Amino acid sequence: MKKTMAQRLKPYLFLMPMLVFAAGFVYYPFFKTFLYSFSRVNARGDILGFVGLQNFTYLFSRREFSAALGNTLRLAVINVPVTVALTMFLALLCTRKRGISAAAETMFALPMAIAMSAVALIFKVLLNPTVGYVNHLFGLTVGWYRDKNTALSGIILLTVWMGIGFNFLLFLSAFRGVPDQLIESARLDGAGGAAVFFFIRFPLITPTLLYVVCTNMVQALMTSGPVMILTQGGPSRSTTTLIYMMYTSGYGSSNYSLAACVVLVTFALTLVCTLLAFAAERKKVHYQ
Amino acid sequence: MKRRMVRLLTDALTLALGFVVVFPILYGLMGAFKSPAEFAAQPPTVLPRSFSYTDNFAFVLRTVPLLRYFFNSLTVAVLISTVRLLAALLAAYAFVYFEFPGRGLLFMLVLATMMLPGDTMTVTNYQTVSRLGLLNTYLGMSITSFVGASQMFMLRQNFKTMPTAIREAAILDGCGDLRYLFFILTPLSRPVLVTLFVQSFIGAWNTYLWPLMVTSHDEMRTVQVGITMLTSVEGTNYETVLAGVMLSLIPALFVFLFLRRGISKAMTAGSLVG
Numbered sequence: 001m002k003k004t005m006a007q008r009l010k011p012y013l014f015l016m017p018m019l020v021f022a023a024g025f026v027y028y029p030f031f032k033t034f035l036y037s038f039s040r041v042n043a044r045g046d047i048l049g050f051v052g053l054q055n056f057t058y059l060f061s062r063r064e065f066s067a068a069l070g071n072t073l074r075l076a077v078i079n080v081p082v083t084v085a086l087t088m089f090l091a092l093l094c095t096r097k098r099g100i101s102a103a104a105e106t107m108f109a110l111p112m113a114i115a116m117s118a119v120a121l122i123f124k125v126l127l128n129p130t131v132g133y134v135n136h137l138f139g140l141t142v143g144w145y146r147d148k149n150t151a152l153s154g155i156i157l158l159t160v161w162m163g164i165g166f167n168f169l170l171f172l173s174a175f176r177g178v179p180d181q182l183i184e185s186a187r188l189d190g191a192g193g194a195a196v197f198f199f200i201r202f203p204l205i206t207p208t209l210l211y212v213v214c215t216n217m218v219q220a221l222m223t224s225g226p227v228m229i230l231t232q233g234g235p236s237r238s239t240t241t242l243i244y245m246m247y248t249s250g251y252g253s254s255n256y257s258l259a260a261c262v263v264l265v266t267f268a269l270t271l272v273c274t275l276l277a278f279a280a281e282r283k284k285v286h287y288q
Numbered sequence: 289m290k291r292r293m294v295r296l297l298t299d300a301l302t303l304a305l306g307f308v309v310v311f312p313i314l315y316g317l318m319g320a321f322k323s324p325a326e327f328a329a330q331p332p333t334v335l336p337r338s339f340s341y342t343d344n345f346a347f348v349l350r351t352v353p354l355l356r357y358f359f360n361s362l363t364v365a366v367l368i369s370t371v372r373l374l375a376a377l378l379a380a381y382a383f384v385y386f387e388f389p390g391r392g393l394l395f396m397l398v399l400a401t402m403m404l405p406g407d408t409m410t411v412t413n414y415q416t417v418s419r420l421g422l423l424n425t426y427l428g429m430s431i432t433s434f435v436g437a438s439q440m441f442m443l444r445q446n447f448k449t450m451p452t453a454i455r456e457a458a459i460l461d462g463c464g465d466l467r468y469l470f471f472i473l474t475p476l477s478r479p480v481l482v483t484l485f486v487q488s489f490i491g492a493w494n495t496y497l498w499p500l501m502v503t504s505h506d507e508m509r510t511v512q513v514g515i516t517m518l519t520s521v522e523g524t525n526y527e528t529v530l531a532g533v534m535l536s537l538i539p540a541l542f543v544f545l546f547l548r549r550g551i552s553k554a555m556t557a558g559s560l561v562g
Contacts, residue, residue, distance in 0.1 A: 010465065011391070014382035017375040018398060021434040026401040029412035036412075045415050093302045100299050106545070107306030113544035114313065115494040117512040118533045121519070122316040125526045133315060136332045164309055222407045225496045229516050243407055250411035251501055263408045274403050 036260035043254040051257075059261040067237040068245040069265070071152055075241065076220035078156050083163045083216055084209070090164070091171035092197070105172070112165025120229040123158045145230050148238035155239055158226050163219070167212050174208035175201060214277035218270045242266045313537075320344050320531040327527045344531035351521055354535055356507055357514040361493055364429045364510060369488035372436035373481065380443035381469050385455065401437045407497060414501050424508045429499050433492060439484045446480045447473065493540065511536045 037055055040048040059065050090108050094101060111119075126132050127144040135142060144154040178201050186196055224243035227233055233240035233248070242262055250259025314334075319327065321336040323343070348354065382388075383395055413432045422428030450473065458468050474481065499510045509517065518532045 008388070011382045011386035011388040014378045014386070014465075015394060016378075017371075018379035018435065018440065019394070021375060021431075022398060022401050022437075024416065025413055025432045026404055026409065026435055027397075029409040029416065030404055032412045033409070090305065093298065093305070098295075098299070100303060104302045104306050107303075107310050110310055110313065110544070113540045114537060115496070115512045115540065117496050117516050118537055119312070121515065121529055121533050122312050125319060125530060126312055126315055128526070130330075131327060131332050131526065133332050133334060161309075161312065218405060222405055224407065228497075228500075246408070246411060247497070251414060256411065256415075259411050263411070267404070267408055270405055270408075271403065274405075 033260040033263050036257050037264050039257060041256040041260075043256075045254075045256055055257045055261050059258060059265075064237060064240060064245060065262070068240045068242050068262070071237075071239060072221055072223070072241045072266075072269075074152065075156055075159070075223055076217055079159050079163070079220045080213060080216045082156075083160050083167055084212055086160070087164055087167035087212075088171050088209075090168050091175050092201075094168075094172055095175040108168045109165045111162055112169070114162075116162060116225045117229060119158060119162055120226045123154070123161075123226075124230055127154050127157075146235060148235040151231050151235060151239045155223070155226050155230065158230075159220065159223060163216060167216065170208055170212055171205070174205040178204045210279075211277055214273045217273040218277070221266060221270050221273070242269075316530045317534055319527055320534045322527050324525060324527060327525070344528045345535065347528050348518070348532040348535060352514060352518060352532065353507060354511075354514070354532070357509055357511040357536075358539065360426075360429075360508060361510040361512070363426050364499070365489045365492040367426060367430045368433045368492040369485050371430070371434045372439060372488055373484060375434060376436045376439035376443055376484075377469065377474065379440045380447055381465070381473070383440075383444055384447040385465070398437050398440060401435050406432070410498055410501060413498075417502055423502050424505045428502050429508075429510070430492075432498060433495075436484075436488070439488070442480060442484060443477065446477050450476060 035047060038050060038052060039055075040051050042048055094104050094108065124145065127134055129135055129141070129143050129146060132144075134140070134144075142150050145151050182200055182204075183196055186200055191199070222243055223241050224247060227239050227241055227244045228247070231239040233244055243266060246259045246262040246266070249255045249262065318334050318336055321339050321341050321344070323341050326333075326337060326341075379398065383391065409432070417423065417428045417431065420428070422431065454472065455468060458472060459465075463472075494512060495510075496512045500513045503509055503513065506514075506517075515529075515532045515536045518529050
C-alpha cells in the first residue's frame with residue numbers, strides 16, 4: 001500500500017514539539033558551549049576566533065578553578081556516602097510495618113517537600129554563630145558559613161538534609177520489595193539480623209543502591225543554589241563550586257568561554273555517573 | 289519479653305531520629321513567632337514565649353508580594369508540567385505506533401538529552417531566551433524545561449502494554465490518531481500521567497537557579513527566589529525571614545501532608561525509569 005505524503009509526514013509532526021525543544025534548549029546550548037570553549041568570545045556572546053586549548057589552559061591556571069574543583073569533589077565524596085548510609089539506615093528502621101510507621105515515614109520523607117531556598121534560609125539561622133541553636137546545643141563556638149574552615153561542612157550538612165526524604169523513600173520501597181519468604185526461611189535456618197542484612201536484603205537492593213549513588217553524585221556535582229544563597233562562594237573561595245563558578249563567570253562577568261570550559265569539565269565528571277545510573281535503572285526494571 | 293523490649297527501643301530510636309530530621313522546620317516555625325528581643329536573647333531557645341506575636345508574618349505580607357510569588361510559581365509549574373507532558377505524549381505515540389525512517393536515531397537523540405544536566409546549560413540558554421525577548425515572562429521561565437525525555441520514555445513503556453487490537457479496531461472505525469491518543473489512550477494511561485505530572489510539578493515548583501536568572505522584575509519572581517530576596521529588604525532580620533520561609537512552605541506542606549502516600553509513590557515510581 002502506498003502511503004500518501006501526509007501519512008509519511010505524520011510521525012515527524014508528532015515528534016516536532018519534542019524535537020524542537022530538545023534542539024533549542026539542550027543540543028544547541030551544548031554545541032554552543034563546546035564551540036565557546038575553543039573560541040575567543042566577546043561579552044555579547046559573539047565568537048571572534050578559534051583559540052585551541054587556550055581557554056582551558058587559562059582555566060586550569062586559575063586559583064578559583066582549582067578551589068571550585070576541589071570543593072565540588074570534596075562535597076560529592078562526603079555527601080554521597082553519608083546520605084546513602086544514613087537513608088539506608090533510616091529505611092531499615094522503618095521497613096517493618098507497625099503502629100508508628102505512618103508517623104515515622106512522614107517525618108523522614110518531609111525534607112522532600114521543602115524547597116532548597118527555604119532550607120538554606122533556615123540553616124542560615126540555625127547555624128548562626130551567636131543566635132543559632134546548633135552552637136548553643138552542642139556548646140560549640142564554630143563560625144559555620146562565616147569561617148573558611150567550616151563553611152563547606154555547613155553546605156554539606158544542608159545538602160545531606162535535603163537528600164534525606166527522597167532517598168529514604170527509594171530505599172524503603174526497595175527493602176519492602178524483598179520477599180518475606182526469603183527472610184523467613186533464612187531466619188529458620190538460624191540467620192541473625194546481620195546475616196539477613198548482608199546476605200539477603202543488601203544484595204537484593206544493590207540496583208537501588210547503585211541508582212541512589214549515581215543520581216546523588218550528579219546532584220552533588222551540580223550544587224550551586226545553597227552556595228549562592230548562603231556564602232557567595234566564600235569565605236576566601238572555601239565554598240565555590242563548579243556550577244557556581246560557571247554562574248559567576250558566565251552570567252555575572254559575561255566571560256562565556258571561561259564558563260563554557262567549566263561546564264565541559266563538570267559535564268565530563270557527571271557523564272560517568274549518568275551512564276552508570278542508566279545501567280542501574282535497566283537492571284531495576286528487570287527485577288520488577 | 290526480650291523481643292518486645294528490642295521492638296520498643298527501635299520504635300523510640302526511630303521516632304527520636306524522626307524528630308531530629310524534622311527539627312530544622314520546627315525550629316524555623318518557632319523562630320517566626322519570636323520578637324526581635326527574644327531572638328537576640330542569650331542563651332538561644334527553641335520555643336517562643338508565646339504564639340501570639342505575629343508581627344513577623346504581618347511584616348512579610350506587607351513588604352513582599354507573597355501571593356503574587358505564589359501565583360507566579362503556580363503558573364510556571366503548571367505550564368512546564370502541561371507542555372512537557374503534551375510533547376511527551378505525542379512523541380511517545382509516534383515512537384510506539386508509527387514506522388518511519390530515522391525512528392531509532394531520533395529516539396536515541398531524545399533519550400540522550402537526559403545525559404546533559406539542565407543546570408550546565410543555563411548560561412547559554414539565558415542568551416537564547418534573552419535574544420527571544422522572553423526575559424521576565426512566564427514562557428521564558430518555563431521554555432527550557434519543556435523537554436521531557438524521561439516522561440516520554442515512561443509513556444512509551446506504558447503504551448506498549450496496551451493491546452494493539454483496540455487501536456486497529458478504532459482506526460478501522462474511522463478514528464484518527466490524535467483522537468485515539470487523546471480520547472482513548474490518555475484516559476487509559478491516567479495513573480502514569482498523574483504520577484508524571486506531580487513529579488514535574490514538584491520539580492518545577494522548587495527550581496531556583498533558572499527563575500533567578502531570567503527574572504529581574506520583582507513582580508515576576510517565583511516563591512523560591514522571592515523569599516531569598518527577603519534577606520536584602522530593609523528592616524528584615526532573622527525572625528522576619530523565618531516568617532517568610534514558613535509562609536512560603538504552606539502550599540507544599542499542605543500538599544505533602546495530605547497526599548503523602550500518592551506523592552511518595554509518584555516520586556519513587558518515576559525514578560525507576562530514566
